[in-house]
Amino acid sequence: MGMTTSKVRLEICGSSYVVNTTESAEYMQNLADRLNLDMNELMSSSKTVSITTAAVMTALSYRDELEKASGSADNMRRQIKNYLEDAATSKMAAEELRRENASLQRRIDELKRRMNYPDAELDPKPEQEEL
Incomplete structure (x- = not known):
C-alpha cells in the first residue's frame, strides 16, 4: 500500500503554489x-x-544548514558506533577478568585447604602427648 498524496495550496511571497x-x-x-x-x-x-534572488539566497542558506546538520549527524553516528564497539570490547574484557578471577579464587581455596590439611588423603595425625 503506497503513501497517499494530496494537493496543498501554499502562498509564498504573494504567489500561489499547488504542491x-x-x-x-x-x-x-x-x-x-x-x-x-x-x-x-x-x-x-x-x-x-x-523574489528570485531571495529564493536562491534562502535556498543556499537552507542547503548550508542541511549540509552542516547532516555532517553533525554523521559525526554523531560515528562517535556512537565507536562508543558501542568500545563498550562491547570492555564487556568482553570484563567477562574474561571475571572468569580469571573465579578461577584464581578456586585455586586460592584449593591451596588454603591443602595448607590446613597438607596430607589431605591421610587422616590428620592426632597430637602426641608430652611425657
Missing part, C-alpha cells in the same frame, strides 16, 4: 510560513533584492 505531497497540510503550511518569513526578511533588507 503534491505525502506530508500533512499543516506541515507544508509551516514550511511555507517559515520560507515566507526568511524570503521577506531578505527582501526587506534591500530594495534591489528580487
